[in-house]
Amino acid sequence: MIKNGAMHIDSLRDGREVFIDGEKVAEPVDHPAFHNAVRSYAKLYDMQAANADLMTFTTETGAQVNRQWDLPTSYEQLVTRREALEAWAGEHFGFLGRSPDHVASCLSGMVMGAKIFEDYDPARAKALRDYFAYARDNDLFLTYVIINPQADRSKSAAGQTDPYLTAGVVDEDSEGITIRGAKMLATSGIMANEVFVTCIQPLREGDENYAVSFAIPMNAKGLKILSRKSYEAAAPSRFDNPLANQFDENDAVLFFDDVKVPWDRVFINKNVEMVARQFHATPAHSYQNYQCQIRLMVKMRFLAGLARGIAETNGTLAFPQVREMLGQLAAEAELVDALVRSMEVKGRMEGGYFVPDRHTLYSAQVLTQQLYGKVITTLRDLAGGGVIMLPSSVDDFANSEIAAIIDKTQQSPVRSSRERVKFFKLVWDAIGSEFGSRHTQYEMFYAGATFVTKGHSFRTYDWSGATALVDRCLNSYALSDEVSALKTAAE
Numbered sequence: 001m002i003k004n005g006a007m008h009i010d011s012l013r014d015g016r017e018v019f020i021d022g023e024k025v026a027e028p029v030d031h032p033a034f035h036n037a038v039r040s041y042a043k044l045y046d047m048q049a050a051n052a053d054l055m056t057f058t059t060e061t062g063a064q065v066n067r068q069w070d071l072p073t074s075y076e077q078l079v080t081r082r083e084a085l086e087a088w089a090g091e092h093f094g095f096l097g098r099s100p101d102h103v104a105s106c107l108s109g110m111v112m113g114a115k116i117f118e119d120y121d122p123a124r125a126k127a128l129r130d131y132f133a134y135a136r137d138n139d140l141f142l143t144y145v146i147i148n149p150q151a152d153r154s155k156s157a158a159g160q161t162d163p164y165l166t167a168g169v170v171d172e173d174s175e176g177i178t179i180r181g182a183k184m185l186a187t188s189g190i191m192a193n194e195v196f197v198t199c200i201q202p203l204r205e206g207d208e209n210y211a212v213s214f215a216i217p218m219n220a221k222g223l224k225i226l227s228r229k230s231y232e233a234a235a236p237s238r239f240d241n242p243l244a245n246q247f248d249e250n251d252a253v254l255f256f257d258d259v260k261v262p263w264d265r266v267f268i269n270k271n272v273e274m275v276a277r278q279f280h281a282t283p284a285h286s287y288q289n290y291q292c293q294i295r296l297m298v299k300m301r302f303l304a305g306l307a308r309g310i311a312e313t314n315g316t317l318a319f320p321q322v323r324e325m326l327g328q329l330a331a332e333a334e335l336v337d338a339l340v341r342s343m344e345v346k347g348r349m350e351g352g353y354f355v356p357d358r359h360t361l362y363s364a365q366v367l368t369q370q371l372y373g374k375v376i377t378t379l380r381d382l383a384g385g386g387v388i389m390l391p392s393s394v395d396d397f398a399n400s401e402i403a404a405i406i407d408k409t410q411q412s413p414v415r416s417s418r419e420r421v422k423f424f425k426l427v428w429d430a431i432g433s434e435f436g437s438r439h440t441q442y443e444m445f446y447a448g449a450t451f452v453t454k455g456h457s458f459r460t461y462d463w464s465g466a467t468a469l470v471d472r473c474l475n476s477y478a479l480s481d482e483v484s485a486l487k488t489a490a491e
Contacts, residue, residue, distance in 0.1 A: 002056055002064050003139040004049040005042030011193055012038065014219040018190055018252075020227040033230030033250075034190050040092060040246050041141065041191045044099065047091055055084050063137040068101035068291075071108055072354045078344055085294045094299025095247040097292075097442050098187035103142040103196055106288035107132055110267075112353040113282025117267065120274045128267045131215055135194070142215070143192040145183035145254050146200040157203060157210040167197065167256045168209035169270060176262040177212065177269060186252040187442075189225055192218060195254065200279060200448075203272045211275040213268035214261045222257040231435040239394040242426050244435035283355040285456075289447060290356045293340050293364050296372075296443070300333040303375055306427055310382040313423055315413040322382065329378050332371055339364040359460040365453040372443040379431050387428040390421055 001007075009029060018025040018034075025031050029038050048055035048066055056064050067084040070077065085101050092099065110117070111132045117125035135142060148157055148166040157166040164170065167181035179197075189195060198213035216223065232248035235241030268274045279285040307329050311317040317326075339360060346357035380387075389409075396402045397418070410417035430436050447453050 002049045002052055003045050003066075005039070005044075005046040008042050008045045008141065009038060012191065014217070016190075016219040016225060017223065018225045018227060020230060028190050032236075033227065033233040036232055036246050037248050037250060038191050040096070041100070041188075044088055044091055045139075047088070051087070054087060059133075059137060061133070061137055063139075065136055065139040066100070066104070068104040069108060069136040069139075071112055073349075073352065074354050075344060075347060078347060078354050078356070082294055082340070082344065085291060086298060089295045089298040092247050093243075093302040094295050094297075095243055095439065096188070096249050097295065097439075097446060098143055098249055099295065100141040100192075102288060102291050102295075103144045104135070105291040106144065106284050107135065107142065107196065109284030109287030109355075110278055110282050112287070112351055112355065113284065115351060116274075116277055116281045120268070120271065120277075123263075124267050124269070127264050131265060131267070135215075140193040141188075141191065142194050142196055143186050143189045144196040144198070145186050145189075146196075146198050147184050148199060148201060148210070149182050149184060149253070156207050157199075158206045163209075166210050167254075169212060170209075170258065172269070176260055177214070177266055179212070179214075179256040179259045179261060182253055182255045184251075184253050186225065186254050188249045189218060189252045189254065190227065190250050194218060195223075197254075198268070198278065199275055200285075203275060205272065207272055208270040211268065211270055211272040212266070213275060213278055214266045216259065216261055216265060220259050220261075222259040224255040224257060226253040226255060228252065231433075231438070235429075235433075235435070237394045239422060240425055241429050241433060241435065243429040244433060248435060283350060283353070286356060286358045286361045289365060290340075290343055290361055292446065293336065293343070293361065293368070296368055297336045297340050300336050300375070303379065303430065304329055304333040306430060307379055307382055309423060310379065310386070310427060312414050313412045313420055314382075314384075314386060316382075325378055325382060329375060332375060335371075336364065336368060339367075359457065359462070362453060362456040362460055365447045366450070366457050369444055369447065369450055369453060373440060376431050376436075376440055379427065383424070383427055383431075387424050387432060390424055390428070 012029050013027065016028065018028045020033050028034050052064065055066060057067055057070055058064050059069070067081045070081050072078040072081055088099065088101060110128060114125055114129060117128050151160050151165055157168070160166065164181040167179050167183045169177050170180040171178040183197060186195060194215055194217050196215045199210060203211050218225070228251050230248060230250065231244040235244035235248075238245040268278060307326055308317070311322050311326060316322045343356035343360045343364070346360055347354055348357070391397070391402070391406055396406060406421065407417040410420045412420040415423060428436070430439075
């Protein structure tokens with residue numbers, strides 16, 4: 001049976017320990033801090049059930065699951081998978097950064113490069129393959145925590161004042177390993193079934209206890225989920241905050257209070273080199289970030305639509321300078337689309353699978369990290385004071401005296417006063433509210449600091465091809481030839 005929304009909601013009623021605003025939440029699925037976001041994810045699964053041909057495929061075990069789990073062996077299969085992910089992103093307009101297809105893509109990439117795990121430890125490779133099949137056939141929603149608490153970044157994980165600030169191995173026996181400490185940042189963790197735990201940051205010699213890779217259910221005994229402030233709870237009206245009200249995917253710190261992880265869920269145990277190789281010696285890192293660019297491609301279309309809507313609403317669409325701004329933004333939106341398609345066209349076979357081109361992916365990351373804030377600034381420039389001169393809340397319309405003034409002062413050549421307010425409420429939620437500001441920060445840093453993404457670009461670029469062109473140019477002439485020519489001319 002294809003997973004639907006009701007099935008996903010039921011799967012989250014598992015007794016997980018979630019804390020927010022100083023209290024332990026009795027039932028996170030129904031709590032006002034998370035209720036609507038949970039239902040937004042459920043709608044994704046309803047959408048997949050209603051569009052099975054587009055969104056699902058049948059595994060070798062007979063399970064019909066989301067195409068996020070597909071391992072393409074051709075360009076055509078990769079494109080078919082992207083079309084499904086693109087359609088899913090359209091359901092949330094690109095605002096669910098950690099939708100289920102993200103970590104599924106990461107795990108899929110690791111399985112594509114499973115030989116790396118085989119060379120490391122056949123038992124750990126088997127655990128990875130078996131877990132992938134389990135997560136895939138049950139169409140689980142996975143999140144991950146792959147960053148250590150910031151603390152003192154000048155010191156290694158092992159060098160912190162508290163050796164168990166960062167989640168690490170405190171014990172191991174014949175049954176598995178025991179984990180103690182914290183990891184960040186479990187985006188969508190409260191809405192997910194399970195969490196993949198590892199470290200994408202460089203670890204040093206002496207950090208072996210923190211060099212692990214494993215997966216556990218979100219209700220594992222001893223796992224505590226510490227939520228950040230809920231933007232959804234502060235946005236009870238969909239009219240006033242149409243995005244925050246539905247798509248606050250949440251972020252959380254996970255604290256492992258001596259959590260036992262059985263060996264069949266441990267993929268790496270205390271190996272610093274292998275923790276890095278799981279991402280970069282397999283397609284995992286590029287495959288998961290390819291998914292991010294698909295989502296961002298959709299989000300950029302949405303922001304471009306907002307930009308044009310602002311110009312139309314304010315009656316400035318015919319202004320040459322506004323058309324120039326919109327033309328620039330349209331080019332930037334299309335840039336992301338073109339880079340996604342270029343990753344596919346330039347893709348290649350790797351270990352029997354067809355994977356997107358890595359350097360094109362890293363080029364997209366470098367450019368879009370710079371681009372997102374610029375696009376938000378463009379929308380702010382276009383909107384001016386329009387996103388500030390808004391009624392305080394939907395309650396204002398219930399007061400006839402205030403509503404009459406709103407109807408008189410909220411003017412637009414193409415929208416009624418109430419349509420204008422509704423539109424600019426949406427614009428502000430996307431670019432200026434606490435929810436919108438979090439998204440700007442997210443798009444700037446989800447892929448790592450800018451020096452990290454630029455480093456990936458440097459590492460994967462075809463420098464030999466570039467320098468070969470320069471060498472060919474230099475080799476096409478010589479100083480001695482020039483001197484000889486001058487002497488001949490002089491004679």
